[in-house]
Amino acid sequence: MTDESQKRIEELREAAKPCFQCGICSSSCPVFRVAPEVNPRLAIDAVVSTGELTEEGNEWLCAYCLMCDQRCPMGVSLTDILIGLKNLSAAEGNAPFNITKAVESFFTIGVIAPGTTGVERKRNKLGLPEIPKPDPEQIKILFEGTGGLEILEKNLAKESLAE
Ligand code: SF4
Ligand code: SF4
Numbered sequence: 001m002t003d004e005s006q007k008r009i010e011e012l013r014e015a016a017k018p019c020f021q022c023g024i025c026s027s028s029c030p031v032f033r034v035a036p037e038v039n040p041r042l043a044i045d046a047v048v049s050t051g052e053l054t055e056e057g058n059e060w061l062c063a064y065c066l067m068c069d070q071r072c073p074m075g076v077s078l079t080d081i082l083i084g085l086k087n088l089s090a091a092e093g094n095a096p097f098n099i100t101k102a103v104e105s106f107f108t109i110g111v112i113a114p115g116t117t118g119v120e121r122k123r124n125k126l127g128l129p130e131i132p133k134p135d136p137e138q139i140k141i142l143f144e145g146t147g148g149l150e151i152l153e154k155n156l157a158k159e160s161l162a163e
Contacts, residue, residue, distance in 0.1 A: 005088050005091055008084065008088055009047070009088060013047055013048055015084075016047045016048045019072075022041075023041050024073065025071065025078055026039050028071045031061055038058045040068050057094065060095075060099065091151055094158070095155045104152060106139070107139060
């Protein structure tokens with residue numbers, strides 16, 4: 001892990017410290033109900049006690065519904081922490097395959113899932129305007145300016161090594 005990532009994880013650790021493990025976040029989490037491995041309370045506990053990224057990568061399954069943030073009695077923003085963990089994991093080249101492919105598609109064609117002619121027909125029928133076409137040059141600037149391109153390349157390189 002780079003020094004920068006280590007520093008960021010320390011910041012996340014500080015943000016998680018007010019947590020007293022009441023479990024309200026987990027009992028409020030709709031993902032936890034169907035996938036108990038996504039346990040926000042334990043994710044926070046892992047960050048505070050180990051100061052390391054979890055190997056399971058369950059933070060990627062968070063649906064970002066914000067229920068945990070709204071209900072936490074200590075005002076801990078779990079979603080900020082989970083997003084921070086995702087960013088760190090991606091920066092290390094450990095983003096899940098489907099996420100890497102979605103980001104690659106966005107970088108290449110400007111969307112994650114291209115619209116179909118069926119969707120266009122329906123929009124026409126409803127009198128909706130044509131969906132604007134993304135400008136690949138703007139997307140390139142965005143990726144280069146934010147360091148996103150480097151992170152995408154790192155994750156793609158890891159995927160090709162794993163094949
Ligand atoms: S609701 Fe807040 S205090 Fe309770 S376990 Fe979750 S993060 Fe910790
Ligand atoms: S934001 Fe994520 S972790 Fe929090 S309740 Fe929603 S799905 Fe669960």
